[in-house]
Amino acid sequence: MPVRPPSDVHHLLKAFEGRPAAVSASARDPVNLPMIRHWCEAMGDTHPAYTGEDAIAPPTMLQAWTMPGLSGGPGARTPAYEELFALLDGAGYTGVVATDCEQEYVRPLRPGDRPTFDTVIEAVSPRKTTRLGTGYFITTMMRVRVAGELVGTHRFRILKYAPATVPAPEPPREEPRPARPRPVINRDNAPFWAGVAEHKLLIQRCTACGTLRFPWLPGCGRCGSPEWGTVEACGSGTVHSYVVVHHPPFPAFDPPYAVVLVELAEGVRMISNITGVPHDAVRIGMSVELEFIRLDGGGELPVFRARADRPDGAES
Incomplete structure (x- = not known):
């Protein structure tokens, strides 16, 4: 039975542009040396600026401080963000993959800083066809602050897609048994x-x-x-x-x-x-x-x- 392609819901998705995905959310933990050490060990980054009494956090850790963890966290997602994902899932766009991000660093984060952040649904693309399947690119913009001061921004883009239909694999063909090697015959033997x-x-x-x-x-x-x-x-x-x-x-x-x-x-x-x-x-x-x-x-x-x-x- 042929699979019915998901409908184009772009006109519904456009209404979510500009709506918040997170509001005044707080990092679960303050910036701290153990997490900085784990990050640097995983990345193989030995820069001396990330150790010692005057250590700073690697700039690329910006998003790490805002992640809610496996169990989620307060203010992790707004109802608007949940509604957006529910709409896409219900329309058949059940797959999700991160595609790219852009970060801007205003000042370094230091141990003891407690980041807060606000995230906005910045843009929803028209329906696109990719090798993974047909779907929509969702772009969010996060602004990270410490004590009200902007320290960095994080623009993040994902693809919510309907997985492409993969044809059933052909049954393996029974290959003929290879012939036994023949002896090399020369003038001596x-x-x-x-x-x-x-x-x-x-x-x-x-x-x-x-x-x-x-x-x-x-x-x-x-x-x-x-x-x-x-x-x-x-x-x-x-x-x-x-x-x-x-x-x-x-x-x-x-x-x-x-x-x-x-x-x-x-x-x-x-x-x-x-x-x-x-x-x-x-x-x-x-x-x-x-x-x-x-x-x-x-x-x-x-x-x-x-x-x-x-x-x-x-x-x-």
Whole structure:
């Protein structure tokens, strides 16, 4: 059902211009050093004029001395001011936001001063449309005195508005699960991935000294020979070490999950995933066996499944 826009009540609001919003109201507390100290600490203002026996109040505290507090105070608002707000609320302009203020300082306030103030409804704007909604700017002018002497003025402007209609958010779309990252294949490891495609786990073997190596490298780490052949792993191994990944999350992976360092029966070690067992049940020394998983969109990866006869005796 469409929301009916609030009516234009500017002709009624104009009658409030010039009427009092506060008359001979008194500050709830005299100007005092504790409030000055709290204000300066909150603002980070370390000016020496605001401390000591001859301290003055920061000029920008002018409005603070006139605030009625959460519980209100005598003379805080006149019936005219309350009527103005009731009219706006009843017409649908229920939102309120402060927009700006202008202050003039005639003389500084000092501890012991007891401010009094009078406030007038100075102006009501025609109806305006803002990003918050449609409404009226209400400007009040306050004159602050001490013992009848003018010490400062405070012009304050608010917007009373009818909150703009916010369209209902669209239901979240279910995003497709990101694809698992594909291995980087280059001239040094291409034969390894060719073996994986045939469900073979190939280990490099130096033809000069016979040393097995994994991961694949262009030369032997023991004798430096660039010549090599391959040995097909039997697929058996044990968990030499492991980590459980909780953070940060990576696309296509659901933490927590275990990443294992498997020592193959041939004596080399390989980092991989482990399947067939919860992440919190992986143990060092656990017996594993090779298997291959197919990736979405093609390709395969070698991983390791916990064996049913692993040392902890649990079933996979």
